[in-house]
Amino acid sequence: MGPTAVGKTAIALQLARHFSTQIISADSRQCYTELNIGVAKPTAEELQLVPHYFINSHSVFDTVNAAVFEKYALAKVEEIFKTNDIAVMVGGTGLYIKTFCDGIDLVPIILPGMREEITAGYQAKGLEWLQEEVNKNDPAYFSSGEIHNPHRLLRALEVKLSTGKSITEFQSHTKAVRDFSIIKIGLELPRAELYQRINHRVDAMVENGLPDEVKNLQPYQRLNALQTVGYKEFFDYFDGKVSFTAAVESIKINTRHYAKRQMTWFKKDAEVKWCAPAFEPVLNITRDEIC
Numbered sequence: 687m688g689p690t691a692v693g694k695t696a697i698a699l700q701l702a703r704h705f706s707t708q709i710i711s712a713d714s715r716q717c718y719t720e721l722n723i724g725v726a727k728p729t730a731e732e733l734q735l736v737p738h739y740f741i742n743s744h745s746v747f748d749t750v751n752a753a754v755f756e757k758y759a760l761a762k763v764e765e766i767f768k769t770n771d772i773a774v775m776v777g778g779t780g781l782y783i784k785t786f787c788d789g790i791d792l793v794p795i796i797l798p799g800m801r802e803e804i805t806a807g808y809q810a811k812g813l814e815w816l817q818e819e820v821n822k823n824d825p826a827y828f829s830s831g832e833i834h835n836p837h838r839l840l841r842a843l844e845v846k847l848s849t850g851k852s853i854t855e856f857q858s859h860t861k862a863v864r865d866f867s868i869i870k871i872g873l874e875l876p877r878a879e880l881y882q883r884i885n886h887r888v889d890a891m892v893e894n895g896l897p898d899e900v901k902n903l904q905p906y907q908r909l910n911a912l913q914t915v916g917y918k919e920f921f922d923y924f925d926g927k928v929s930f931t932a933a934v935e936s937i938k939i940n941t942r943h944y945a946k947r948q949m950t951w952f953k954k955d956a957e958v959k960w961c962a963p964a965f966e967p968v969l970n971i972t973r974d975e976i977c
Contacts, residue, residue: 687712687952688873689945690778691883693963695728697873698776702736707770710759711740712777712786715914720746720903723896724916726887746903746911752785759786767866780951787870789862797848804843805908808836819843826852835947836913872958874949881942888938891916900924915940 688694702709711717715725719742733741739762744750759775759782766773777783808816816839821828824846831853832838845853875883900920906912907921916937923933952958 687776687780687783687870687958688778688963689880689948689952690726690941691887691945692873692875692880693883694776694778694873695726695732697963698774699728699732699736702774705770705772705774707772707774708737708739708766710762710766710773710775711738712755712759712775712779712782713740714750714755714779714782715911716741716777717744717750718742718746718911719744721899721911721914721917723891723894723899724914726891746906746909750911752781753790755782756785756790763866778948780948784955787864787868789860791856791860794845794849794851794853794856796844800844800848801840801910802908804840804847805910805913808840808913809908813839816840816843820846823847824852824854826854830854832947834943840910840913868957870955870958872952872960873963874960875962880945884941884945885938888916888934888941892934896920897923897930915944 698709713725715721716727717740718725721727727741728738740755740758743758763773763775775783775786804816804819807819813834813836816836817828817833820833820839820843824842827842827846831842842853845851845856874880896916897920900917901924903912903917904921904924907917912918912921919928919933919936919940922928922936923930928936
């Protein structure tokens with residue numbers, strides 16, 4: 687695990703090849719077949735090197751959340767363990783990783799159309815409006831949750847408006863018991879180096895055709911799956927709200943902010959063993975060294 691652009695994919699591929707095993711992605715956006723360049727999905731060549739699960743497994747029209755991921759990933763890891771005693775999970779979506787490791791609380795039922803209604807309001811009025819709505823309707827979450835993360839705010843608001851209860855009431859913090867051991871490895875880099883890698887990646891995405899990818903998805907821009915850094919900024923460009931240069935710069939800024947939020951989330955987990963990514967091949971690592 688670790689922030690975006692830190693080098694997770696390369697290390698995961700090395701480990702999976704070394705142990706002749708398979709990879710489960712823990713990325714909430716790489717699972718969508720329609721999203722490619724903007725979510726830094728592994729290349730076709732990388733996907734051929736090692737079998738991957740939760741890559742190109744869903745459509746942007748599907749409902750995908752932590753509960754869906756937990757069920758999917760537990761089934762796949764059980765499948766892997768039939769032929770190998772090690773599986774590799776890689777990703778930066780902290781909630782998905784936590785759900786896989788610790789389980790998930792009761793999932794509240796959301797009223798039909800509620801998410802679409804809130805998303806439309808957010809699209810039209812912005813983050814400040816969304817924060818005000820959550821503060822007004824669910825002050826319990828607002829006082830302790832991620833109030834700068836629109837996805838978390840959307841979720842909190844839809845739960846409150848659908849059930850009348852704060853999302854915090856559904857969070858029992860009861861840890862599930864898994865029948866396998868979990869070793870958590872966190873990758874980190876000095877902030878300046880990570881931000882340089884992020885900026886370079888965004889430039890490469892633009893050069894490799896991200897604007898065209900986003901343009902083709904413009905009719906579906908209100909879908910939850912497309913409320914994603916790299917896409918929403920170019921939607922603003924195509925809607926005539928910002929210049930091309932401003933859109934690219936916003937992607938870099940928002941990606942850096944996202945990386946910071948990722949690290950804040952992961953650093954709360956005392957079980958994570960942190961290290962710098964080794965960009966040279968990891969060829970002599972053993973099971974004991976992993977453990």
